[in-house]
Amino acid sequence: MSAKTDPKPSGPILVWFRQDLRLADNPALHHAARSGRPVVPVYVLDDETPGDWRMGGASRWWLHHSLAALAADLERLGSPLILRRGRADVAIRTLVAETGAEAVVWNRCYEPYAIARDSQIKADLKADGIEATSCPGNVLNEPWTVLTGGGQAYKVFTPFSRAVVARTDTGPPLPRPERLTAPVRAPLSERLEDWELLPTKPDWSTGFTPLWTPGEAGAWTRLEQFLSTTCVGYRDGRNIPGQDGTSRLSPHLHFGEISAKDVWRQGQALAARDKRASCRENVDSFLREVIWRDFSQNLLYHFPTLPDRPLNQRFEAFPWASDPAALKAWRRGRTGYPIVDAGMRQLWTTGWMHNRVRMIVGSLLVKHLLLPWQEGERWFWDTLVDADLANNAAGWQWIAGCGADAAPYFRVFNPILQGEKFDPDGAYVRTWVPELAKLPAKFIHAPWTAPEDVLRQAGVGLGTTYPRPVVDHAAGRERALAAFAEIKDNNDAA
Numbered sequence: 001m002s003a004k005t006d007p008k009p010s011g012p013i014l015v016w017f018r019q020d021l022r023l024a025d026n027p028a029l030h031h032a033a034r035s036g037r038p039v040v041p042v043y044v045l046d047d048e049t050p051g052d053w054r055m056g057g058a059s060r061w062w063l064h065h066s067l068a069a070l071a072a073d074l075e076r077l078g079s080p081l082i083l084r085r086g087r088a089d090v091a092i093r094t095l096v097a098e099t100g101a102e103a104v105v106w107n108r109c110y111e112p113y114a115i116a117r118d119s120q121i122k123a124d125l126k127a128d129g130i131e132a133t134s135c136p137g138n139v140l141n142e143p144w145t146v147l148t149g150g151g152q153a154y155k156v157f158t159p160f161s162r163a164v165v166a167r168t169d170t171g172p173p174l175p176r177p178e179r180l181t182a183p184v185r186a187p188l189s190e191r192l193e194d195w196e197l198l199p200t201k202p203d204w205s206t207g208f209t210p211l212w213t214p215g216e217a218g219a220w221t222r223l224e225q226f227l228s229t230t231c232v233g234y235r236d237g238r239n240i241p242g243q244d245g246t247s248r249l250s251p252h253l254h255f256g257e258i259s260a261k262d263v264w265r266q267g268q269a270l271a272a273r274d275k276r277a278s279c280r281e282n283v284d285s286f287l288r289e290v291i292w293r294d295f296s297q298n299l300l301y302h303f304p305t306l307p308d309r310p311l312n313q314r315f316e317a318f319p320w321a322s323d324p325a326a327l328k329a330w331r332r333g334r335t336g337y338p339i340v341d342a343g344m345r346q347l348w349t350t351g352w353m354h355n356r357v358r359m360i361v362g363s364l365l366v367k368h369l370l371l372p373w374q375e376g377e378r379w380f381w382d383t384l385v386d387a388d389l390a391n392n393a394a395g396w397q398w399i400a401g402c403g404a405d406a407a408p409y410f411r412v413f414n415p416i417l418q419g420e421k422f423d424p425d426g427a428y429v430r431t432w433v434p435e436l437a438k439l440p441a442k443f444i445h446a447p448w449t450a451p452e453d454v455l456r457q458a459g460v461g462l463g464t465t466y467p468r469p470v471v472d473h474a475a476g477r478e479r480a481l482a483a484f485a486e487i488k489d490n491n492d493a494a
């Protein structure tokens with residue numbers, strides 16, 4: 001009598017791509033490629049499930065190009081990418097039926113809506129006898145694995161970071177599959193062009209194109225360039241917006257075109273090769289930012305209202321202002337504070353803003369203008385190519401002083417001093433606010449302090465070619481502190 005073996009699985013497996021638009025070090029794709037089944041790679045444009053957090057305009061531009069790159073890569077492997085639009089639960093079930101798939105696999109996302117949706121899909125598939133597997137998402141450590149000694153979520157970055165450094169062991173990367181077998185019954189794909197992901201505003205994305213190469217190959221080129229050049233001066237250079245001093249990997253990481261673990265491995269490998277202490281310091285400084293990314297995911301997972309509600313509940317009663325004209329001036333980069341306006345214009349033109357400047361523009365919005373942090377978060381959501389629910393919400397709550405590990409509310413950034421410190425010769429302002437380009441460095445961060453003849457010589461007309469400050473710094477600061485005192489007093493009295 002011959003020994004019985006389990007029959008080899010034969011029905012197709014769907015690989016549901018989401019924020020993991022890559023082939024290398026992709027746990028779900030690796031699982032599928034090793035299963036011996038025909039593989040159906042799928043992307044679903046689900047604008048319904050995320051509700052108010054459906055993908056913004058700049059992200060859609062990125063997605064279009066990233067999907068085009070992924071589709072070309074999958075085509076080369078032998079199994080083309082299938083595109084579907086609509087609610088993901090419906091689209092996945094339809095595809096299972098169309099292809100006769102016996103299994104579905106994906107990499108986890110940690111947005112609250114994604115967790116709820118995916119758990120339901122998994123339960124429904126399993127109830128129908130379909131294998132449903134979820135793999136770790138694009139983080140160094142999944143949010144439930146890094147907890148305090150008491151089993152609680154970390155709310156402070158430094159101990160979180162220490163815990164991450166102590167426990168992160170990436171192991172070797174998962175190989176990129178060499179070939180995929182297409183299913184016999186290949187489903188039809190929608191056409192990417194029909195999704196109209198590219199902006200219809202005529203000139204909005206023209207400034208994105210020269211700066212970015214969405215897709216896995218672009219992500220690796222960016223990482224390799226950064227590690228071989230910019231990284232050597234990262235620790236200090238990362239704060240100078242006029243320099244190309246950071247990696248600009250954020251959209252690549254958000255869309256999962258490169259894994260956070262691969263970034264970690266490559267950074268560690270560089271520090272191991274180049275024995276200089278300065279190299280280690282710069283690499284550590286860079287990887288510390290990658291840990292901030294995990295920290296935000298940790299916050300979003302443990303505090304799912306993070307994008308909408310202040311973590312510090314005291315801020316529920318904060319007396320925010322409503323000032324549509326000031327909000328418009330901020331969005332358009334016409335606040336009269338050059339470093340703020342430079343940042344907002346860099347954002348609009350390139351889909352990205354330097355981290356130091358994100359903090360400065362954010363502070364002006366929520367402190368000097370007293371506008372709700374959610375207004376800034378929304379604008380960033382629509383205009384950033386790296387818009388990320390966790391990082392964006394955590395960043396805004398930090399700025400507003402109501403988040404985890406936030407700077408205290410009474411610390412109000414002075415946009416003039418910040419400009420003078422981090423853009424001393426005004427290179428950044430000159431690039432993004434060309435109407436001030438001819439002002440001497442001494443006045444470039446506060447043009448209203450320049451004598452008339454200096455303004456005239458530089459071709460600056462205050463209130464005509466360039467606005468006067470939308471709010472006086474000292475008055476804005478006082479007003480912010482008074483508003484803060486209000487919620488402090490109310491809570492003290494309660």
Ligand SMILES: Cc1cc2nc3c(=O)[nH]c(=O)nc-3n(C[C@H](O)[C@H](O)[C@H](O)COP(=O)(O)OP(=O)(O)OC[C@H]3O[C@@H](n4cnc5c(N)ncnc54)[C@H](O)[C@@H]3O)c2cc1C
Pocket residue numbers: 238246247248249250251253254286289290291292293294296353354355356358359362380384386387388389391392393395396399
């Ligand atoms: C108000 C505000 C909103 C923000 N919104 C987003 C957002 O929507 N998406 C986003 O990816 N980042 C956001 N950030 C964080 C940060 O500004 C960007 O990640 C960074 O500027 C991206 O540039 P880089 O890739 O050159 O960063 P690098 O300095 O090269 O850092 C490497 C990587 O670390 C991560 N990282 C860096 N800084 C942070 C940080 N402070 N918090 C979390 N992760 C970080 C990013 O993935 C980044 O690509 C926000 C920050 C603030 C203050």
